[in-house]
Amino acid sequence: MIACHCREVDDRTVRAAVLAGAGGIDDLAAGCGAGTECGGCHRTLERLLREHRLPCEDGVPAVA
Numbered sequence: 001m002i003a004c005h006c007r008e009v010d011d012r013t014v015r016a017a018v019l020a021g022a023g024g025i026d027d028l029a030a031g032c033g034a035g036t037e038c039g040g041c042h043r044t045l046e047r048l049l050r051e052h053r054l055p056c057e058d059g060v061p062a063v064a
């Protein structure tokens, strides 16, 4: 599934970025370019961030 049409970034790329430590849209933008143009994908990116974020303790996300 394409998550960001402007930059042609798919959900698998977003998932990989989250597992590599991306914690928000700014991190995704810096890492893979998602969300850097029209912003129409931000809700989708936020949903993917929530879905793929690993459980954390003490507010510090775990990194795979």
Ligand code: FES
Binding pocket: 003, 004, 005, 006, 007, 034, 035, 036, 037, 038, 039, 040, 041, 042
């Ligand atoms: S669809 Fe992602 S920035 Fe436009």
